Each structure stands twice: as structure tokens, then as C-alpha cells.
Amino acid sequence: MISLNKSVGTNAANQLADLRKIQLALLELDLLTPADFLQECLEDHLLQKLNALRQRILLKDFPVHEAFLTVLLGNTAIEEAMIPATLQAVFDFQTTIQKKRNPDGRIDPRGKSLLALNQARKKRMQERKVNPPVSTTTHKPTEGGSTTEGLYELLRDGDRISLSIPFKNRPRKKIISITDGRNFICKNYNWNGIVKLMRFVMNAGKKVYVLPTNLSGTVSDNQLIIPDEAIFQIVKLQVEYQIERLGIKQNTIHRILNGVDAKPGNIFIGKIVAARDRVNFMNEANNNSLVNIETGENIVVPDRSEDESTHYHFFRDLVHARNGLWSDVAGVTNIVGLRRTIDKKKNTHYNDTLAVCWKEATGTLRVELNIATTEPGNRVKDRQLGPQTMTVVSGFHNVRQPAGRTHNVLKQGRNNGAFVWNEGDSTMNFHQGSNNFSYPGKTKHSRKAWLSFHGIDGKTQHGIPTSKFDARVLLEMNKVFSEIYLILSKYGNNRSIAPYAFLQQLAEAQAISIDQVDGAQLTIRQGSKTKKIDLNKAKQWMVNFWFPKRKTGGREKIATILSSISDFDKTMLKTWEKLSAQQIIEKITFAHMRKVVEIQIEYTSKLSAIDGLAGSGFVRMIDGICQSKTQAVADKLRLDTLIDRLANFPLRNIDKLKQRLRTGLFIHTYNNRAAVQRNTRFDEATGLDLIKNETVGVYSAGCQVIYDTEVFYTFWTKLLQQASRVGQLRWYYTLVDATKFPKAAIV
16 A cells, blocks of 8 residues: 655655655556656666666566665655656546546545555556456467467557566566667668568558658668567567467477567568568569559659659659658658669670659759669679669778768679678779779879778778767768869879869969950960960861861861851851862861960960960860869869868878878879760660760679769769758668660660
């Protein structure tokens, strides 16, 4: 029987020892939940002393001796603001059990409410002795109905699931952590495997699993993707499987309890789900579904000419049909890879698509398509990523350049080999093809992993948060490095000068201007220096240089040059077919050649390099191989800001890092841009300009590769900047085999 020294409840003394007695009684009567009891009764400073009571309270293993509480707790007064659930429970007791007409929310020593409370406790304890706990679980994962009903009890409260199995009047109990179960699933499954697992367990519990589309791209998504109820259903299935398999006996109780942990491993997949194995269960290689899971209608594959809204809905429906994840939250980006598989005996083709899809804050649906290869290397010799949904985070490729890291994937062995589960970082990354880098360092090893000298260790490379680099710092640092690489990739003039030095030459060059025009004579000035250019000789030189090069399109080059400096229409070239070189020279005006000089001035830092001769160097300018001085001024200002920003991160040897970025990192831009142009071919199957068959090195086998440094870092920097704006820290990447899509499809 409870006795009180002072009153408890609203407008009461609420001394600690008295309060705890009432709280315990309310807990026994199910008027105060275990979570509220723990919140309002077991304060932090008492947890160490009362930890032994926690499991007994959660399992309602009564009696919990009130004398034990009283000795520990004493008579400290507690403010009402600290116990709102307790005060409400007192009111509920007075209205529902005591049936008091005018409840005051207060229990007094020797009062009627205390008498009624003691009577209710006595009655409840008698009921517990007569009626043992019954199962909250009646589902059996096989046909024929449940044989486990009434044999166990499962209760879910907060993060805990309590399992109780009555045996010889002494219940055997276990507490299972929902968080531990969720973490196990995230660690041991790819995302499409998780989605299929969620659908199975919820269906087994006669519930519906609804794919979440309000994902933020952070770890908080885990609870949306793997809801508490699904973990509860996993535990139910485990309990029933163990009881049906072992029966409840003296020598099986311990084994049953050990087999229930909310962690669906190989036994769960093989015996309960009845799949061949976990790898087979996660594998999407044979999933070719084009059926909308919401409407049941066929998904129509659009062609590239359709609008972004159509593309967005197509990718969304396709990802869901392949058991993938998709977010409709404004600003959160989704990545989809469409793979057009090549003959397994051939090397890489850049004939795949990396699609980035998101919704603007205004509701506008956006899709950007990037040409890539999702099966680099030779399919006979090299591993590949299989179709699936995986995590991509920001990291570094080979400890030398910022990149995307894929986590928790199925790898396929060479020559269409077996699929193997790869937990954590897979080393199959998002990066650029056709590297053409020269990294800082004196030896091959130091150049290969040059960023390790500055604090980029193995975990940082893999995008794994540490005490030094949390997830947001990793993304922000990767964003800064990526934009640095992007800007430098635009100014790699040649191997004799670092990109930063060349950028600096352009940005800080002394102004060059046309000082005087006298007929065919042009005078240009840079400071006190002047130079004369004979425009008549310049146009003669241009025609005589290109005119004989018929086999390599020399005459077409003349037309290209004239089109860039005037309103010359390339179709006019047909009227020049029978003209001699001299006749073409006569048609070109001095105004044309002056424009050549003006363009050279915009792209050249030195007076000596300007000659009015529109040869191969000039064609690189008008073809976009070179950068202008105007652009260089803006880029240098931005680049210096970014390099200085590296000091904000927990890196080592910052001054040395800045110096190496400015003097030691070479990215051979002109060669890369020329290679993109040279290797681009029109693909009749898609009607697109694609990169032709190009071999990717061994370090890129199985990676997701965009050809050319600058093109890749344009793609990757955009992703990082968008993620930074909305707080996204990871991407859900769904890779789909699109080989059988229509030839004009969005590939």
C-alpha cells in the first residue's frame, strides 16, 4: 500500500519520495507511459543509481519496490513544470478510474484519491496473476494460421521493443533496440534491397509500406526509409520463426531470445523471406520493370526532345519501379544512370547518361543530362557496378582529386561474373576520364596520393565522417576543392606553365589596344611598346595556309574563321568552290582581318603573340579551347578566394598546399578540350554527339566516368553547390540497364 507524507499533483508539495510512489502506481495502471515515467522520474543525476530498474520498468516487471525508490530519492520538491505527464495522469486517474465528479489533479495523504489508487493497484496486481500476458502478434509468415498466438508479448515504446515469453510463471524477457536494427539494415543492404525488405515485412504484418519522397539526403532519412513499425514487424517475424522452429522449452528459451535482434541477416532472408541469399535479394540486374507502382500503368520512355517535366516524371517513376529512392523536396537532387550496355568484348563507350533531377522552390521540375560511361574498362577483364540504388557521398579519388564515392554496392566480377556485396566505400567512384594531370610531388608515390600530405586520410578519401571532419565539413571542403579543380582545368595551357600561372598572366596582363589604323597598316600598343601588323599580308597568309589543306577541311576552316568574325554564312562556301586562292583573298576585307586582331588581343597577354595570322592558334580561340582575359580576371578573383578558404578546414601544411595548387598542379586543358572535340562523334542511334570508344584505365574500372576534367568538374561542382544550399549530404544514385530502351530514348 502507498502512504504519503505530503500531497502529490497540481498545487501540491510534490516531494520527490512521495512523487515517485504515485508515478510508479500510475505506470502500473497504464496511465503513465514507460517513456513518460523515464522522462519525468529518472533524471540524469540518478540514472547511474537506477539503471538496474530501467529494464524492469520497460517490461513492467512488478513489483518494483517503492522502498528502494524512497531510500534513493529523498524529499526534494519538484516543480510542476518538470512533470506535465504525471499531472495529466493524476487527472486521468480521478476521472476514469476514481470517477470523481470534480477532479482536482491532487492526491493527499489519507485522502479518498489515495485510497482509490491503492484499491486500483491491488485489483491490477490480482489481474496480472490470473491473466498472463498475451501476444500482440498473431501473424504467421506461412499459410495455415498462427501457432504462436498467446505464447509471447511484444511491446514497443520509443526506441525499445520488449519481448516477454511466459514460462513456468516466470516470464523470460529481452529488450531490442530499434536503432540497432535500423543501423544493421543500413550497413548490410543497398537501398533497393532495403526497399524490398520494407515491403516484405510490412506486407507480412498486413500493413502497407509507402515509399518516402520527402527525403533530405541526410542520415535522418534512415528513419523515414526504415520506419519503427517495420523494425517491429521484423522482430515479430523473428519471434514466430524461432518459436515455430524450436518450441518453448527449458532448453530453447535462451536460443529463441538470442535469435530475436531486429537484425535481418542471412537466416532471415533465407528462411523467412525465402530468397536464395542476401546478395540475390538485393540484385536488380534482372529487374526490367517499366510499370508505374502507383498507377499500374506502363512507363513511357521519352526521347530527348521532350520537356524537363516529362523527363523528371519518367526518371521518378523509373526509379520507383526499380525499388529505388527519390526525393521531391525542393532543391534535393536525385541521380540516375542509364546504361546502354556495349558488347562485353569491347572497351568503354561514353554512350550512357547521368541524369540529375530536382524540383525548384517554385515547383519547376529540372533535369540535366550528362554524357558518361557507367561501365568503364573492358567487360571481360574488369569489374562493374550492377544495376541498383546506392549512396554517393563527397570524397577523393586516389587521395589526389575531389570525387564522388559510392557506398554499399553490389559489384559484378569481370566477364559477367558473380555479384559480391561491398559494405561501405566501394572504390568505384564518380570522376573524370582522360585525366591528363600532373600532380605535385617528387616521386611517383607522392604524386599519386599528394593530398595525403595535407591531411586527406583514408576515411576522408572515402567520405566517412570522423571527429576531425564531420559530414558537412567533408562536403564543404570537397566543394571548395572541386571548384578549384574546375577553374584550374580551364587554364592548362601547356606542360611548361602551371594553370594558375597562366591564368595569372591573362588576368594581370597589361592592356593591349589598337593604337592606329592606316589602310592595311594596323598599330597596336601595350604600355610603351608598339607593333605594326600588315593586314594585307595577314589575309594572304591565312588563305595560303588553309587553302591547300583540302583533305583536312582547310577551305571549311576559312569559312569557320570568317563566320566567327563577320556575318559570313557557311553556305556561301559552296559559291567559292571554283574560286582560286587569289580570288578568295580579294573577297576578304581589311575589316575582317582587323577583327582577327581584336580577338587575339582578347585572348593573348603578350604583345609579341599578336600577329593577325588566323592559323591553328586562332581556331583554338574561336573554338573555345582558350579562355579570354575578361573571363580570366573573374576566375582569378574567385580562385584566390577559394584557395584562401582552405585554411578554414582542419587540413595540414596549408601554406604548402596553397603553393602547390598555384605552382605544382598541372591540368592539360588545351589537350583535353581538343580531345573532346576530336573524339566527339554523331551517334545515329540517339541522334546525339557522343564521345567515341575510349579506353579507361585500370583505376577507373567500374567507376562512373564523365569524359574530360572540365566537363566532369562542371557536373560535380554543380551537385555540391546545390547540396550545400539545401543541406543535402548524400545522393541516392539509381543505376538502370537501359540497353533495350528505344533507340531515340533519353540515353
